[in-house]
Amino acid sequence: MIQLKNIDKYYDAKFQRTFVLKGVNLDIDQGEFVSIMGPSGAGKSTLLNIIGFLDEPNEGEYLFLDQPANQLKEKQKVQYHRSHIGFIFQAFHLIEEMNVYENIETPLVYRGVKGKERKAMVAEMLDRFNIVAKKDLFPSQLSGGQQQLVAIARAIVGSPKLLLADEPTGNLHSEQGQMIMELLKKLNDEGMTIIQVTHSEENAKYGNRIVRLKDGYLKEDE
C-alpha cells in the first residue's frame, strides 16, 4: 500500500543542511498496524506527515496505492484526505466552536455527503463510541480521553483505508490511553491500516510491526 524509497527530508540553514530523514526505505501493506518509535527529534512525526501528504519529501520516491505521490496534484491529495486517510493527533485538534456532533460531521461536509446520509453516519459513530449523550457538548466540556474519542470518530467517520496517529495517547493518562489503544486494535482487526507514532513500548505492542528511527535513519524494522 505504501512504498517509501530513499526518502530524504532536510532543512537548509545558511551553511548547513539539517537532515530530518535520510534514506528511509519502508514498505507497508494493507491491514498492517505499524508503530514508529524512536527518541525525540528522530523524525517520527515528519515521516508520518509525509505518509499523510501533510508534508513533502525533498528527495526520494513515495508510492501510495502504487501511485507516485510526488506527481499528485493538490486536488488528488485533497481527495486522498477525504476518502483514504484519517488523522489523529496528540493534541486532539478538535474545533472549539463546534460541538461533538459537528466535529465528527465536518469531514463529511467537505466530502459533500448529503445531509440525511451524514446524519446516519455520524449517529453510527456516536453509537459505536458510546458518546450519544455527549453529542451537544463542546470540546472544552470533555475530558482528554473523550476528546480523543471524538477525534478518532472524526478520523474514521469517512471509513478511510489508512489511519495515521501521532502519539494518540500522549496527552492521556494510562487508563484512557489503554482504552484508545484497544480501540485502534479493534479498528485494525476490522481491516484498517494503522500507522502510529509512539514513545511507549507498551503501546507499540498493540501493533504487529515496529519501525525504529534514530537521527533520521531507519534503524530497525521488526
Next chain:
Amino acid sequence: MYNLKITIRRLFKDKAFSLINIFGLAIGISSFLVLFIHVSNEKSFDKHFTDHENIYRVTSIPGGLENAAWARSMGIVYTASEEIPEVELATQFTHCEEGTIKMGETSISQKDIMSVDEAFMQLFEVEPLVGNLSEISKPNTVFVTEDFARKYYGNLNPVGQTIKIEALQYTRDLGDYEIRGVVKNTHPKTHFRYELLISQKGALQERFVSLPDRKIQWTYNYFKLQKDADPQLVAEKVAAFYDNSNLKTTPGPQEYGFALFPMDDIHLKSDYRFELRESSSKINIGLFILISFVILTISLLNFTNLSIAKLIKRSKELGLKKSIGATKSQLVKQVLMEVFLVCVMAIGISLLAIESLKPMINRLFEIEFDIYFSEPVVYLTITGVLFTCLLLTAVFVAAFLLARSSAIDILSGRNNFSGSYVLKSLLVVQVTIVIILISGTFLVNKQISFVLNKPLGFDKENVVVIRVKDFSKDPAVFARELEKQSAIESVGFTQQHFGYPAQGFGLEGLGLDGTAEFVFANYDYLKTMNIKLVHNWIKPDADTVRGMVINNHLYQRLMERHGSMENLLAYSNAQPLEPGETRINYIGVAEDFNYSSAHESIGDFAFWLDEGGNRARFTHVRINNLHAGMEAIKNTWNEYYPNQELDYFFIDEKIAQQYKAETILSRILFAFSTIGIFISIIGISALALFISQQRTKEIGIRKVNGATVSEILGLLNQSFVKWVLIAFVIATPLAFYAMSKWLENFAYKTSMSWWIFALAGVLALVIALITVTWHSWRSATRNPVESLRYE
C-alpha cells in the same frame, strides 16, 4: 448554512472582539458616507438645469479690483449679448436679499425678491403651478412661490391679489403688484433662491432702461451659450462691445475686465461679493473628500488588521480542516463568508446610524445633509467596502496561510512570522494617519484662533447696526435722540458696514494703478468704530467734517509715488476734472484696518466723510451696556419711526459669520479626527492584545526565570515604540506638505510651529503606549503557571 451557524457561534464566542470589529467598521463607513454624501450633494448644485454646462454668469470687474470682484455686472453686458451670435439666451435680473412688502394693512419684511424677465423663466426652468409665465413681461406683475402662497393665502388662489412693494435694496415705494401666478419653490440645490418674482416692467422699467448707459453694477447677467462656443471668446466680444461704446468715456473707472464664470462652479468656487446665496467656496470640498477617504481607509485597515490577527489565531483550525479533506477554496470561502457577515452587519448598523443621527449631524456641522438611498454613492460605497474587505482578507488567507506554509506548519503554529509583518506595516500606516490627523487638527485650530483674534483695526465689540430704510425723516435727529441716553456712547452713519461690498474708484488721477475701495460715512462713524487717525488734518472749527480719510496702506503708496502731500495735491490738481467730479479734500489718514474680509489682505481704502445723503443706511450705535443700550435703542426707534420694524444686528456677530466656514471646518475636522483616532486606538489595542497573547508563553518563561513585571512591560512596549517612530518619520513631511497647501488659502496665516508635529507624535506614542501597556500588564501579571499551560 453549515458555515453560517458556526460563524455566528464564533462571533458570539468572542463578543468583545466581534463588537470592536463590527463597530470599528460601522463608524468608519458612517463617517465616510456622511462626509462623502454631503460633498456630492454640494457638487450637484445647479446640475438639474438642462444644459447647465453651457450657462455662464458674466462679470464686469473694474481694473484693480480683481480681488474684490462682484457677482453683479453692468447693464451693458445684457445689451452686448444681442450682438454676439454665440449667446443663445441672455437674462438679467436683480436680487433683493430682504425687502419690505405690504399685504392689506401689515408691512412685513420679505426675503429673496427677484426682478426677472421671460428669459430667466426659460433659462432656470421656473415651473408654473398656476398662471402663465409670459405675464412677467407685463407691468407690475408678480409670481409667488407655493410656500409663499400657502403661508399667506392658505388654500385660496392668490391670483388677482395685490402685494404692495414698499422697499427693495435701493428703491422705495414701487407700488402695487398683481399676483399673476404661483410657481414651484426654488430647487433646493440652486445657487439662488426666490420667493417673489417681480416684473421688470412698470415701476422698475425706468431703472432697467437706463442701465446700459450707467457704470453701476446692479443686475446679474447670465448667458446661455451655444454648444461648443468658447466662453473666452464671448467675454472678449463683450469687452470689445464695451470698448466701442460711449459708456467707456463716462466718469468712473475706464478699464473693465469681462469674464464668463461657469454656473456649475458658482456654488463651490464663487468668492464674489453680492453672491446670490452663501457659497461653499471656503468649505474646502477637496479637504472633505480627503478626510472622508482617510477615515474609510483607517477603518478598512483596522478591519483587515483585526480579521487577520483573528485568522492567525485560528490558523490551527484551518490547518486541521485541510488535513481532513477541505480544499483551499472551501477554506477561503469559509473565511470570506465570515468577513462578509461582519461587513454586512457593519454596513447595516452604519446605515441605521446615519438615518438616526441625521438631525444631530446637521445641527452640529450646520450643513444640509440628507441621504438618498437610491443614489449611486450609497451602493457604490457598500460594494466598495465589501469588495475591499473581502479582497484583502482573501489575499492574506491565500498568500500567507494556505499557500506558503504546509498544513503541518500551520497545525504546529510555526508560521506566525508571516502574519506579523503584514500586521505591523498595517499598524504603521494607521499610526501615520493618526499623526497627520492630530497635527492637522492642531493647525486648523491654531489658524482659526489666529484669524479670529487678529486685530481688525477697529473695535468690534458692543456695536449695534440698525438698518434705516425710511429717509423721509432726518436720521441725524434720531442719532441725537439716541446719544442723549446714558447707555449709548456714540452713533455714526455709514452706507456700508463691515463685510458689505464697498464702492470703488480709480486711482489714475492720483498717479497710481488700480482701484481703491471706499465707503460713504460720517465723522462720528470713525469715532463709533474707534478707528484711530494717524494723521489728522481736520480743521477743529468746522461744524461738518467733509472730505476723505484714506487708510495708511494707500497713504504709504501715495507717499512712495509723490514724496509729500504737497506734491500729491499739485499732481492731482493738474489732472483735468470730469464734469460732475470734485477735487479730493484729504482730511486724515486712518490706521490700517481690515474692512471686508479676513481672507483678503488689506488694500487701498478710503472713507468719504460727510453728513446727510444715504449715509445713515447703516446706523452704527456703540452701547456701554447691552441690556440698557438695546432698551434705549428700541424705545427711541419706536418713538421716532412708529410702526416700523427695528431691524438690527451686532457687528461682531457679522464678523464671526465670515469665519463660519472655518469654524465649521474646524468642528468637522475635530470630530472626524477624533473618530479616526478612536478607530486607530481600537486597532492598536487589538494588535497589542494579539501580540501579547502570542507571547503569553514567552512571558511566562521569562517570569519563571525572574523577570519583573516592569521588565516585561518594557520588552513588549519596545517594539511598538519603534513602529510609532517609523510612522512619525513618514507622517511629518506628509502633514507639513498638506498643511502648507491649506494655509495658502489665507492672506493672514499662522506660523507652522514645530511643536504641532512634536505634540502629534508624542500623542500618538502615548496612545500606543497606554493601550499596549494595558494589555501587556494583564498578561505580565498573570500567574506564570497559567500562561505556561496556555498551550
